[in-house]
Amino acid sequence: MSDPILATPFPRRAGAALKDAYLQExxxxxxxxxxxxxxxxxxxxxxxxxxxxxxxxxxxxTLQRLDxxxxxxxxxxxxxxxxxxxxxxxxxxxxVILRLCRDRGVKMAVKSKSMATEEIELNAAxxxxxxxxxxxxLGEYIIQLAHERPxxxxxxxxxxxxxxxxxxxxxxxxGRFAADPEVLTAVARRELRxxxxxxxxxxxxxxxxxxxxxxxxxVTNEGNGRMVTSLPRIHVAVMxxxxxxxxxxxxxxxxxxxxxxxxxQKLSSYTTLVRGPRRPGELEGPEELHLILxxxxxxxxxxxxxREALYCLRCGACLxxxxxxxxxxxxxYGYTYPGPIGILLTAMLEGDRAVKDLAHxxxxxxxxxxxxxxxxxxxxxxxxxxxxxxxxxxxxxxERLVFRLARRLMxxxxxxxxxxxxxxxxxxxxxxxxxxxxxxxxxxxxxxxxELPAVAARTFSERWKDxx
Amino acid sequence: xxxxxxxxxxxxxxxxxxxxxxxATTAPRPARPREAAEAVxxxxxxxWPQAVERFRAxxxxxxxxxxxxxxxxxxxxxxxxxxxxxxxxxxVGWDPAAxxxxxxxxxxxxxxVVLLAPPRDxxxxxxxxxxxxxxxxxxxxxxxxALAETGTLILFSGPGRPRSxxxxxxxHVAVFGPxxxxxxxxxxxxxxxAHHADPARVDGGGAITFITGPSRTADIELTLTRGxxxxxxxxxxxxxxxxx
Numbered sequence: 001m002s003d004p005i006l007a008t009p010f011p012r013r014a015g016a017a018l019k020d021a022y023l024q025e026x027x028x029x030x031x032x033x034x035x036x037x038x039x040x041x042x043x044x045x046x047x048x049x050x051x052x053x054x055x056x057x058x059x060x061x062t063l064q065r066l067d068x069x070x071x072x073x074x075x076x077x078x079x080x081x082x083x084x085x086x087x088x089x090x091x092x093x094x095x096v097i098l099r100l101c102r103d104r105g106v107k108m109a110v111k112s113k114s115m116a117t118e119e120i121e122l123n124a125a126x127x128x129x130x131x132x133x134x135x136x137x138l139g140e141y142i143i144q145l146a147h148e149r150p151x152x153x154x155x156x157x158x159x160x161x162x163x164x165x166x167x168x169x170x171x172x173x174x175g176r177f178a179a180d181p182e183v184l185t186a187v188a189r190r191e192l193r194x195x196x197x198x199x200x201x202x203x204x205x206x207x208x209x210x211x212x213x214x215x216x217x218x219v220t221n222e223g224n225g226r227m228v229t230s231l232p233r234i235h236v237a238v239m240x241x242x243x244x245x246x247x248x249x250x251x252x253x254x255x256x257x258x259x260x261x262x263x264x265q266k267l268s269s270y271t272t273l274v275r276g277p278r279r280p281g282e283l284e285g286p287e288e289l290h291l292i293l294x295x296x297x298x299x300x301x302x303x304x305x306x307r308e309a310l311y312c313l314r315c316g317a318c319l320x321x322x323x324x325x326x327x328x329x330x331x332x333y334g335y336t337y338p339g340p341i342g343i344l345l346t347a348m349l350e351g352d353r354a355v356k357d358l359a360h361x362x363x364x365x366x367x368x369x370x371x372x373x374x375x376x377x378x379x380x381x382x383x384x385x386x387x388x389x390x391x392x393x394x395x396x397x398x399e400r401l402v403f404r405l406a407r408r409l410m411x412x413x414x415x416x417x418x419x420x421x422x423x424x425x426x427x428x429x430x431x432x433x434x435x436x437x438x439x440x441x442x443x444x445x446x447x448x449x450x451e452l453p454a455v456a457a458r459t460f461s462e463r464w465k466d467x468x
Numbered sequence: 469x470x471x472x473x474x475x476x477x478x479x480x481x482x483x484x485x486x487x488x489x490x491x492a493t494t495a496p497r498p499a500r501p502r503e504a505a506e507a508v509x510x511x512x513x514x515x516w517p518q519a520v521e522r523f524r525a526x527x528x529x530x531x532x533x534x535x536x537x538x539x540x541x542x543x544x545x546x547x548x549x550x551x552x553x554x555x556x557x558x559x560v561g562w563d564p565a566a567x568x569x570x571x572x573x574x575x576x577x578x579x580x581v582v583l584l585a586p587p588r589d590x591x592x593x594x595x596x597x598x599x600x601x602x603x604x605x606x607x608x609x610x611x612x613x614a615l616a617e618t619g620t621l622i623l624f625s626g627p628g629r630p631r632s633x634x635x636x637x638x639x640h641v642a643v644f645g646p647x648x649x650x651x652x653x654x655x656x657x658x659x660x661x662a663h664h665a666d667p668a669r670v671d672g673g674g675a676i677t678f679i680t681g682p683s684r685t686a687d688i689e690l691t692l693t694r695g696x697x698x699x700x701x702x703x704x705x706x707x708x709x710x711x712x
Contacts (some may be wrong), residue, residue: 026689029689029690030689030690033690034690054495056492057492057493057494058492058493058494058495060489060490060492061492061493061494062494064483064486064489064492066479066483067476067479067480067483070475070476070479071476074472080674084472085469086469086470086471086472086474086475087469087470088470088474088475088478092469092470095469096469136697137687138685138687138688138696139685139687142687142688155686155687155690156687157687157688158690160688161689162688162689162691165688181688181689181691181693182693184688185685185688185693185695185696188696189695189696189697192697193602193697196697197598197602212664213664221683221684221685221686221696222683222684222685222696222697222698223635223683223696223697223698223699224696224697226631226635226677226697226698227635227697227698229675230631230632230635230675231598231632241475241479246494247494247495247497247661248657248660248661248664249494249495249496249497249498249657249658249661250494250495251657251660252495252653252654252656252657252660253495255653256653263686265530265680266526266617266618266619266680267618267620267678267680268680269530269679269680269681269682269683269684269698270677270678270679270680270683270698271677271678271680272675272676272677272678273675273676273677273678274674274675275674275675275676276674277674278589278673278674279626279627279672279673279674280589281587281588281589281626281627282589282625282626282627282630282673282674283585283586283588283589283590283593283594283597283627283630284594284597284598284625284630284631284632285625285631285673285674285675293475295470295475295478299475299478299479299482300482301482302479302482302483302485302486303482303483303484303485303486304482307486
């Protein structure tokens with residue numbers, strides 16, 4: 001990816017985020033609020049834990065018969081008059097949409113929030129093809145005007161203050177707007193209402209797709225998902241193939257926990273079940289419906305180490321509780337999906353090399369696993385990923401060397417004791433009050449952000465000899 | 469371009485390599501969906517007075533405005549009051565067959581212009597109705613189901629019941645009676661299974677919409693703001709004697 005953000009190495013990106021006072025404040029306020037809302041929502045749901053187990057089971061059971069459910073979904077969508085496209089790569093998915101735009105003379109497309117279309121960088125491709133993409137989720141609209149990426153899976157403009165949004169709207173929409181969320185929301189409503197009514201194509205993602213009925217399910221709060229699937233004459237849904245679920249009964253299990261995990265609501269304001277294009281006698285709804293089922297790196301994880309990441313509902317709960325995300329925010333990660341699950345999804349979609357630094361952007365504290373509605377074992381997969389990066393010689397040479405030396409050291413008691421003795425002597429100039437706060441050479445990188453206890457005057461094993 | 473066969477072949481190849489999977493099952497579905505739906509209906513025929521109270525509490529919690537009347541002929545006065553509050557002169561609404569009663573006739577004494585959704589498909593109708601729905605400040609629909617657990621209105625689209633009636637106007641009013649009430653999401657699941665039980669059945673419309681309060685966002689500094697794209701206000705008028 002030729003992204004300017006990625007030209008800066010991750011530690012520098014993270015460092016810059018830590019120094020950004022605005023960002024720090026925005027992150028603290030937002031993530032704390034999300035955590036409280038989620039906690040409150042689950043406190044009122046005694047069966048919450050059982051539902052999460054059930055949801056996890058459904059995701060796993062679906063993967064175990066994935067071919068069957070994908071076929072069933074495609075058959076049902078087609079039977080209802082929809083078209084199904086199979087895309088091995090993001091490029092193929094983009095090509096399907098661009099061809100449709102060309103063939104149908106599409107000039108403007110309205111989009112409801114979709115991480116899948118962020119992932120395939122659809123907007124840039126549409127613009128190059130002369131089609132105007134309009135993001136209609138307020139957060140996405142803000143970042144589209146600002147030419148940025150989303151910094152949170154469900155709150156894309158979480159990093160912006162109302163003052164910054166007011167400045168942005170005033171500049172881009174030619175006006176003078178107060179730094180008041182009410183005012184700014186009204187501005188967006190007015191601007192976007194006309195676009196909904198004019199657009200030729202509506203583009204969405206899919207939160208779920210029900211195989212048994214051929215239903216595409218969209219969950220939104222603003223109502224833009226409804227606009228986009230009701231007004232334009234063509235509806236295109238772009239969906240990672242793992243979003244298929246078997247039945248309506250399964251859907252209810254996910255609906256019960258998705259909004260609670262994401263925003264602390266019992267249900268989001270709108271859940272839209274789209275089943276095929278407009279029916280005979282029906283006045284509204286698209287004439288044409290296209291569902292794009294995307295691989296993009298997902299299929300090879302069916303039997304891969306990141307299989308469990310295919311359960312992800314994209315609720316964003318793991319971002320809010322992650323001590324690393326809470327400090328550096330979404331942009332520093334550098335890819336579409338930030339946060340703990342984002343590291344795994346980036347490895348899945350962009351390949352191992354993309355995460356050689358990011359794999360370490362976790363304290364492995366396990367908070368992400370605790371809040372995940374489908375209990376994805378993110379910390380375990382991160383550890384496996386680190387091991388894989390080391391074995392696959394993807395991790396930097398120096399890092400691999402250090403770990404090899406550490407291993408040799410741990411394997412040999414004689415060598416270990418010798419090093420302890422040497423260390424006790426070598427550390428002398430650097431010990432302050434029993435701690436090592438600043439080390440020379442490349443060890444200094446470690447102590448730049450942490451401190452170490454000094455090697456003790458007598459270690460445990462040395463004292464043990466006297467006691468035994 | 470990748471074909472269906474190629475795509476599924478890759479999926480199967482990868483599935484063949486998996487090992488050590490834990491036993492997992494999908495959610496147990498009703499074996500006889502229609503009978504299960506009947507059982508839910510019978511339950512609610514008894515329990516609807518509790519269900520409507522729960523609906524009211526949850527609906528108000530998501531900023532819905534709840535009204536309750538005894539008979540259908542009391543509905544027009546409530547609608548006229550809401551219209552007066554909003555300064556609305558025009559009301560867009562579902563076709564009489566879809567609503568179960570005639571909105572135009574009901575509002576005739578109240579000096580309101582009623583724009584009804586035509587129960588048919590056609591370019592001219594579509595254009596005219598879209599313009600009307602975008603202009604009218606008030607939209608009146610029924611509710612096929614009302615879910616008490618979450619204060620949610622569930623609307624099926626179809627001929628004479630367009631999606632935009634509950635979407636484009638600033639205020640949406642749904643009128644329904646005890647027969648619409650359901651208590652839990654699980655029951656909604658049963659009802660949806662029954663609705664889809666006949667796979668060949670494709671009558672009705674292409675969309676089922678769950679509406680839980682007005683349109684909202686918290687995208688700027690997580691400040692809750694209502695009426696982003698959809699209605700700024702949602703009202704429910706519950707009719708004890710039934711609305712359809």
